[in-house]
Amino acid sequence: MKRNIQEQQWAEKLKEWEATSSSQAWERPSAGGWDRITENLPKEEKKPQFVWWTMALFILIGVGAGFYVYSFQKNDSSTDFNENNLAKSNLIKETADSSKEVFVATKTINENKKTEQANELTISSSNSVNNELNRQKTTTEAIDIQNQKIEKQPVSTTIDIEQKNRLETNQIKTSLPQASIINDFSPTDTPSSSKIISESDGQKTKAINNLSLIETIEPSINRISNKESKLIPTLAFGVLPKEVSLEIAPSFNKKNASIWSIDVYAQYSFQPSFYNFSPLWSLQQTRGTNHEKNQSYGIQLNRSLGKGFSAHIGVQKRNSFYKTKGRFVRNFNTNEEDGMGRSIYQFSIALSGDKNIEEDVKILRNSGESIPSGTTLRFNVERTVSIKTTSIPIGIAYTFFQSYPFQLSGVFGGEYSRIKMQSKRTHLSIQHPGFRVEEVHTRNRNNETFVSSDFSLQAGLRLDVYLRPSIKALVQLDWQGGKTQNTPGPLLGTGNQARLGLSYDL
Amino acid sequence: MKACLKGDKRAQRDLYEQYKQLLFKLCLRYARDRQEAEDFLHESFITIFRDLSQYRANGALGGWLRRVTINTALQQLRKQKRLLYPDTDLSQISDIIEEEVLPPLYNMEELINHIQQLPPGYRAVFNLFVVEQYSHKEIAKSLDISVGSSKSQLSKAKAMLRSRITSKAVG
Numbered sequence: 093m094k095r096n097i098q099e100q101q102w103a104e105k106l107k108e109w110e111a112t113s114s115s116q117a118w119e120r121p122s123a124g125g126w127d128r129i130t131e132n133l134p135k136e137e138k139k140p141q142f143v144w145w146t147m148a149l150f151i152l153i154g155v156g157a158g159f160y161v162y163s164f165q166k167n168d169s170s171t172d173f174n175e176n177n178l179a180k181s182n183l184i185k186e187t188a189d190s191s192k193e194v195f196v197a198t199k200t201i202n203e204n205k206k207t208e209q210a211n212e213l214t215i216s217s218s219n220s221v222n223n224e225l226n227r228q229k230t231t232t233e234a235i236d237i238q239n240q241k242i243e244k245q246p247v248s249t250t251i252d253i254e255q256k257n258r259l260e261t262n263q264i265k266t267s268l269p270q271a272s273i274i275n276d277f278s279p280t281d282t283p284s285s286s287k288i289i290s291e292s293d294g295q296k297t298k299a300i301n302n303l304s305l306i307e308t309i310e311p312s313i314n315r316i317s318n319k320e321s322k323l324i325p326t327l328a329f330g331v332l333p334k335e336v337s338l339e340i341a342p343s344f345n346k347k348n349a350s351i352w353s354i355d356v357y358a359q360y361s362f363q364p365s366f367y368n369f370s371p372l373w374s375l376q377q378t379r380g381t382n383h384e385k386n387q388s389y390g391i392q393l394n395r396s397l398g399k400g401f402s403a404h405i406g407v408q409k410r411n412s413f414y415k416t417k418g419r420f421v422r423n424f425n426t427n428e429e430d431g432m433g434r435s436i437y438q439f440s441i442a443l444s445g446d447k448n449i450e451e452d453v454k455i456l457r458n459s460g461e462s463i464p465s466g467t468t469l470r471f472n473v474e475r476t477v478s479i480k481t482t483s484i485p486i487g488i489a490y491t492f493f494q495s496y497p498f499q500l501s502g503v504f505g506g507e508y509s510r511i512k513m514q515s516k517r518t519h520l521s522i523q524h525p526g527f528r529v530e531e532v533h534t535r536n537r538n539n540e541t542f543v544s545s546d547f548s549l550q551a552g553l554r555l556d557v558y559l560r561p562s563i564k565a566l567v568q569l570d571w572q573g574g575k576t577q578n579t580p581g582p583l584l585g586t587g588n589q590a591r592l593g594l595s596y597d598l
Numbered sequence: 599m600k601a602c603l604k605g606d607k608r609a610q611r612d613l614y615e616q617y618k619q620l621l622f623k624l625c626l627r628y629a630r631d632r633q634e635a636e637d638f639l640h641e642s643f644i645t646i647f648r649d650l651s652q653y654r655a656n657g658a659l660g661g662w663l664r665r666v667t668i669n670t671a672l673q674q675l676r677k678q679k680r681l682l683y684p685d686t687d688l689s690q691i692s693d694i695i696e697e698e699v700l701p702p703l704y705n706m707e708e709l710i711n712h713i714q715q716l717p718p719g720y721r722a723v724f725n726l727f728v729v730e731q732y733s734h735k736e737i738a739k740s741l742d743i744s745v746g747s748s749k750s751q752l753s754k755a756k757a758m759l760r761s762r763i764t765s766k767a768v769g
Contacts, residue, residue, distance in 0.1 A: 099728050106729050109706050110623040118632065118707060121622040121639055126614055129643050130607065420677075421637060423630070440677055468633055 146590060150567040154557035157565065158497035350597035351396045355566060357593025359388040359408070386412040392485065394595070400491040404505070410481040415474060415518070424467040433457035434530065439471065449539050453520060454531040461526035469527065474519035483509040489554060497558035503568065504551050513542040548572050552589075562597040599659075603650055610647055620660065621667045627725050628671040630714050638674055642667040668730065672740060675718050712762045719743075720755035727752050 392406030420439050428435040439451045453471060457463060487505015494500070520532050534540070552570035559565055568591035601609030622639050629635035646666050653662050713721060722741060726732040727748075732740070734748040741748070 103729050103731065105706075106627070110620055113619065116707070119619065119623060119626075121618050121636055125618065125636065125639065126611060128640055129614065129647075132640075132644055133605075133607075133610070133647055421634060468631070 147567075147569070150555070150592065154498065154555065154565060154567070157557055157559055350562070352598040353394045353396075353595050354598060355390075355392040355394065355404075355406070355593050355595045357390055357392070357566065357568075357591045359390065359410070359589050359591045361386060361388060361410070362588040362590070386410060388589075390483075390485070394489070397488075402489045402491070402501075403487070404489065404503075405486045406484070408481075408483040408485055408507075410479075410483070412479040412481075413476065415476050420471045420473065422469045422471070424463055424465060424469050426463075426465045429457065433459060437469070437471070439473065448536070449515070450535040451517070451520075452533040452535065453522075453529060454533075455522055455527050456530040458526050458528070463524075463526055467524070470523040471529075472519070472521050472523055473517065475515050475517050477513060477515045479511060479513045481509050481511045483507045485550065487550065499556040499558075499564070501554045501556070502552075503554050503570070505549075507548050507550055507572070508545070509548065510545050511543065513544075515540045515542075556595060564595040564597075566591070566593050566595050568592075599650070599653075602647065613646075614643060617660065617663050621663060624664060624667050625671060626710050627713055627729065628668070628675070628722065630718065630721075638667070638671045641674060642670040645670050668726075669740075672722060675722060676742075709763075712759055715762065716755050716758055720751050720758065723748050723751040724755035724759070 388408065388410040390406050390408030392404050394402050394404045396402045420437075422437045425435070434454055434456050436452050436454050439453065440448045451473075455469075485505055485507040487503060489501045489503045491499055491501040517532070517534070520529055522529050550570050550572045552568050554566060554568040556564040556566050570589045570591065572589060599609075602613055618639065621642060622635060625635040625638040625642070626632070629638055642663075646663060649666065653659065713724065716724060719741075723737055726737045726740070727734070734745045734752075737743075737748040738745045743751075
């Protein structure tokens with residue numbers, strides 16, 4: 093519609109007036125305006141700081157727990173190692189070097205497997221015991237192949253340096269098919285298991301006590317862990333000499349890692365629940381996340397998919413509770429009064445995007461009080477709101493960093509949530525002398541309960557810290573974003589969460 | 599702006615001080631009295647600080663603040679159920695619209711008083727159409743009324759204003 097000249101003049105004049113600095117008192121807001129606003133503003137954002145402190149604390153606890161486990165196992169294993177293994181032979185008398193050499197020999201065998209399938213490992217009583225070992229500076233070592241099985245002893249002393257001189261003159265040349273050594277090896281084999289190895293010179297078949305080079309290391313691990321059939325690399329780290337640990341660990345990991353694990357956790361949300369509802373409604377809150385109390389916990393089942401990937405599904409509950417405050421302003425109208433000084437005023441409280449609660453408030457004017465029409469009446473309303481959310485998170489994780497006792501994974505997934513919100517009025521008063529609230533009637537009480545659902549996406553980072561062979565502490569930080577049923581806009585209901593819990597390998 | 603977004607009270611205070619007069623004057627036009635204008639201003643700044651992240655820097659901040667304030671004022675009026683007027687048949691008022699013209703301007707305080715004395719619905723439509731330069735279609739959409747009702751209320755608002763101003767001048 094085309095505007096006439098007067099309208100344009102009015103518009104210009106009014107805008108000009110608004111833009112100019114106010115000189116008169118009536119044009120300026122009252123001095124206490126800012127104080128009133130600050131009372132209702134959320135407290136200064138201290139959450140990020142809290143998040144970092146929390147993360148730092150978790151990491152500190154994780155590192156501390158890791159070192160504790162590591163040092164505990166190390167002390168324990170060194171004692172065990174000395175008592176049982178070194179006592180049996182003097183293999184580790186020369187220790188750091190000899191264990192290193194044993195490891196190197198093992199490694200050599202593995203390498204040879206790839207390149208020299210037809211080669212034979214020669215065990216000799218001469219100074220040059222073994223061609224392969226000689227290459228690795230084991231010229232002074234002798235290898236003694238014991239013919240009898242050792243059933244109970246965890247360590248089979250197949251390499252005995254002390255017997256070096258004894259065996260010098262009796263050269264036993266044994267051909268050991270390489271494949272038999274490597275392929276038969278299993279980290280879960282018990283020391284008593286035997287394998288048949290033929291001598292290359294056609295002598296009688298001998299039952300050789302296990303695979304000497306490898307078994308000298310492995311049984312000690314089994315003893316330490318007291319779990320012969322289930323050994324995890326984490327403990328192996330604590331037991332083995334440094335040079336060995338990093339090489340051996342992965343094979344244990346692959347063979348023994350649990351496919352299933354279960355998490356139990358508590359979760360803290362860094363965003364108030366009402367953000368997931370109408371922005372209009374949030375206006376009426378006590379503006380502050382400080383007022384909100386929420387409890388969130390869940391259980392989650394994880395399944396390893398291999399190659400660092402795992403899938404998960406779970407159930408999560410979240411209970412939030414907080415108070416809301418609202419103020420309504422009405423003009424007193426004497427014409428609306430009945431003969432007894434009663435009048436009714438109506439309020440509409442927006443609970444969610446499209447649900448309102450209508451309340452009729454009957455007020456009574458004190459007899460004898462003469463209050464003119466147009467007097468401003470202020471009503472204060474307080475309500476409690478509880479929000480109960482049941483969610484089903486589902487997703488995948490990828491472990492991209494793993495070093496005992498830590499494991500770091502990226503997590504991505506979705507979450508379906510069913511939300512039930514209930515509101516209840518707890519207080520209603522009139523802020524004017526001469527009046528009192530006589531009766532309040534809520535017309536559409538059904539709207540006090542509101543059920544909705546939403547689907548959100550999640551991405552996060554998860555840190556696991558081994559506390560025990562099958563138990564890990566977990567810390568997970570998530571970003572969550574989604575479209576709730578009752579909120580407008582492209583992406584609402586976003587938030588950040590921290591999860592703290594335990595994970596058990598099934 | 600960044601400090602405001604982080605919840606820095608000092609920065610928020612600066613923003614408030616810078617725009618409080620402009621927005622308060624705007625609120626005075628939509629409110630029935632000074633007290634209600636204070637309430638509108640209060641709610642507006644709460645909304646502003648809460649939704650500041652939605653502000654895009656490519657537009658003028660003042661314009662965005664004005665829009666938020668107007669919307670907040672209308673929202674408050676809607677909540678109070680004071681914008682409910684029966685729709686009027688457009689055909690019955692078309693002639694009146696053409697006839698109603700605004701009187702010439704005079705003292706600003708009295709003018710604001712006259713605007714404040716308009717019924718809430720008239721006042722809202724008058725402000726949106728005359729000052730904010732909304733079309734009737736936009737007004738109808740934002741107030742959830744029909745276009746006819748918007749035109750009707752504007753016409754009545756102008757008639758009422760003219761009547762009050764004239765009587766004041768005569769008196």
